[in-house]
Structure formats: C-alpha cells, structure tokens
Amino acid sequence: DLIESFGEKCLQKYGTRVAYPGDEFYLKAERPLPPAGFYEDFSMLENGVGLLPLLMDEFYSALEEAGETGGRKREITIATGMAPREYIRGFLDDAIKKFPHISGRVTPIVNRFFGETITVSGLITGRDLMEQLRGRALGERLLIPANMLRTGERVFLDDVTVAQLEQALGVPVIPVPAESGFDLVDAILGLEVEAPAYALPPEDEYYRYNPGT
Numbered sequence: 556d557l558i559e560s561f562g563e564k565c566l567q568k569y570g571t572r573v574a575y576p577g578d579e580f581y582l583k584a585e586r587p588l589p590p591a592g593f594y595e596d597f598s599m600l601e602n603g604v605g606l607l608p609l610l611m612d613e614f615y616s617a618l619e620e621a622g623e624t625g626g627r628k629r630e631i632t633i634a635t636g637m638a639p640r641e642y643i644r645g646f647l648d649d650a651i652k653k654f655p656h657i658s659g660r661v662t663p664i665v666n667r668f669f670g671e672t673i674t675v676s677g678l679i680t681g682r683d684l685m686e687q688l689r690g691r692a693l694g695e696r697l698l699i700p701a702n703m704l705r706t707g708e709r710v711f712l713d714d715v716t717v718a719q720l721e722q723a724l725g726v727p728v729i730p731v732p733a734e735s736g737f738d739l740v741d742a743i744l745g746l747e748v749e750a751p752a753y754a755l756p757p758e759d760e761y762y763r764y765n766p767g768t
Contacts, residue, residue, distance in 0.1 A: 575599060578607045579675060582638045603677060603702075606734050607639055613736025614646050618653060621740055629745050630694030631659040632726075634684060636666070636676035646736075650743045657743060659694055662687070668713055676733065677702040681715025685723045693726050698742050700733035 581588050591612040594605035635643045640663035651657050664687055666673040668680040677700070688697070704710060709717040709730070721728050731742045742748045 571595060575604050577602070577604050579603075579638055582607075582674075600734060603675065607642060609734050610736045610739065611642065611646075613734075614739055615649075615736070617737040617740035618650060621653070621744065626656050627745075628656050628658070631657070631696055631698060631743060631745075632688070632691075632693040633659065633661045633698045633743075634664055634679070634688065635661060635700065636674050636679055637663045638674035639676060646739065647743065650740065654744065659743075662691070664688075676700045678712065679703050680713040681711035681717075681720050682713050684711075684720055685715070688724055693724060696727040696729055697724060698729050698731050698739075701730035702733040704730060 575594055578588065588608045588611070591605070591608045594600075594608065597605050597609060600606055600609065633643055633647060640661060644661040647659055647661055651659070664679050664683050665671055666679060667683055667686075669678055679699075680703075684699070684703075703712075704717070705712065711717075711720075717728050717730065729742055729748060731748055732738050738748045
C-alpha cells in the first residue's frame with residue numbers, strides 16, 4: 556500500500572510512478588497483480604518488476620490469435636518457481652481448453668540451493684531441476700523460463716548446463732523468454748521458439764564465474 560500510494564503521488568506530480576512493487580510482493584500478499592499498463596514502459600523489467608503482468612497480457616493476446624496446429628497429441632511439462640506456479644498453471648489450463656490435443660503439467664520447483672524461502676523462478680538451479688524432475692513423466696519436452704540461466708549462456712547459476720539437464724532427464728529442455736507470452740504460447744503449441752541470443756559474457760565476468768580457467 557505504501558509503495559502504491561507513493562507511486563500514485565509521483566504519477567500526479569511528475570507524470571510517472573517512479574516506484575513499483577515487485578511481483579513477489581503481490582504474490583506473497585495474495586493480492587491481484589496490477590494490469591500491464593500500471594508499469595508504464597516496464598523500466599524495471601530486468602529485475603522482475605512487472606514481468607508476470609506483461610507475461611499474462613501477452614499470453615492471452617497470443618492465445619486468442621493462435622490458430623490450429625495440426626491436432627497432433629502433445630504432452631509437455633513447464634517448470635517454474637513456487638511463487639508464480641498458480642498463474643503458470645492457469646495459463647496452461649487455458650491453452651489446453653482451446654487446444655484439447657495438448658496435455659501437460661506445471662511443476663513448481665522448491666529452491667533447495669538458495670533456500671526454500673526463495674520462490675522466484677529466476678533463482679532455480681539446474682541441480683534442483685534434476686533432482687526434482689528425474690524419473691517423472693515429462694512428456695516430449697520441458698519448458699523453463701530463460702531467466703533461470705545466466706545472461707548470455709546456456710548455464711544455470713550452479714554451473715549445470717542445459718545439455719547436462721537434458722541428458723539427465725531424457726527430454727529436450729526449451730528455455731522460453733520469461734517475459735514473452737507470445738513465445739510461451741508457441742512453446743506450448745510445439746512451435747519453434749526463437750532462442751535468446753547466447754554469447755560469452757565480458758571477460759571479467761566470465762572469469763569471476765569460472766575461476767581457474
């Protein structure tokens with residue numbers, strides 16, 4: 556309430572809210588997320604502020620526009636953090652209602668690497684994914700939000716690679732841009748998702764993550 560009140564005063568005085576509560580504040584308080592327009596130009600999207608409202612807005616726009624995909628039966632799993640699990644589950648349920656040849660599940664991952672109080676998707680590690688998904692029926696592929704990976708790499712925060720996770724689970728792992736509802740719909744429908752641009756990070760950052768190399 557304090558942040559929203561402050562933001563409203565700034566909006567009236569300066570024409571912009573300046574401050575926005577993070578998505579996790581709303582999720583923990585079990586309060587409805589603001590509409591996407593609340594976040595103006597999404598200036599704090601890299602920090603996850605407004606990410607879920609933007610994802611929701613784009614997802615339902617894309618789902619409404621989506622056409623038939625051939626009707627082949629398709630089963631998928633979406634891995635996510637504990638905090639957004641109900642929203643992601645709702646997205647998948649609504650996609651299945653429109654395209655009944657699709658089936659799947661949303662599997663929330665408990666963060667044992669950083670601690671179970673950490674519930675956002677962006678801090679889930681490869682090892683936690685391996686340990687909690689190994690041996691489960693995952694369908695033909697696993698979708699993960701791309702913000703689980705280090706920027707510019709196909710590597711999780713604990714140095715597990717996407718390739719290692721695929722080998723451990725026996726299914727392709729598809730990183731989906733975390734803020735893109737359009738890409739999420741495509742991934743659920745089995746369409747090709749444009750992978751985020753992967754490139755080596757700056758040299759000092761590379762050696763900070765990879766000492767001794």
